[in-house]
Amino acid sequence: MSPVSRALAVHLFTATGAVFAMLALLAAAQESWSVMFLWLVVAFFVDGLDGPLARKYDVKANAPRFDGVLLDLIIDYLTYVFIPAFALFESGLLPGWTGWIAIIIITFASALYFADTRMKTDDNSFHGFPGCWNMLILVLFALQPSFWVILGLVAVLSVAMFLPLKFIHPVRTERWRCVSLPVAIVWTLCAGWAAWFDFLPGSWAHWGLVATSLYLIAVGIVQQLVPARR
Secondary structure (H helix, E strand, C coil): CCHHHHHHHHHHHHHHHHHHHHHHHHHHHCCCHHHHHHHHHHHHHHHHHHHHHHHHCCHHHHCCCCCHHHHHHHHHHHHHHHHHHHHHHHCCCCCCHHHHHHHHHHHHHHHHHHCCCCCECCCCCEECCCCCHHHHHHHHHHHCCCHHHHHHHHHHHHHHCCCCCEECCCCCCCCCHHHHHHHHHHHHHHHHHHHHCCCCCCCHHHHHHHHHHHHHHHHHHHHHHCCCCC
């Protein structure tokens, strides 16, 4: 394949995320939450691969007609924000007024964050919580905490989107990537396992989700507190 063909193939691969988003939304409309999350996990996997492929095949130079960054952001908003927020509301995890508050906060704050020109830090991490609501809400489906806990997490993380806190990108943040990338892979496997078995209570995958989520949330802040060695 020519360089142009490879670059176009990467764009097509990224665009499959929109298809998986639609399949997830159809499952959510039927309240098939496990199926919805399985499609979101597939979209998450695609999102983890398309960036390295885009850089490897230099899509900006070889296929400039399509803006890969914009394409990625559109799909990410659907799969990271919009569909998970719908699931949180429709599933009844947040009843009554709490559900309305959550979906308004999540969709509104995330729209602003995704348009933030300062979203990325110098080391390719995220400036503020990167709106990974799909990850949080999948864990909430697995653990089924009280609605006050859920509402508190939504409020705290929505504020954290605009605070000077660093959250790593498991692939692009070089510091501690030898640990962070395997942890992100383990999270993906645990998420797929939990959804495949319909969030069976007491599953080992739930503990794996908790442990890996805590690492992925905290490691960037730890890096801010612990200066890198030169």
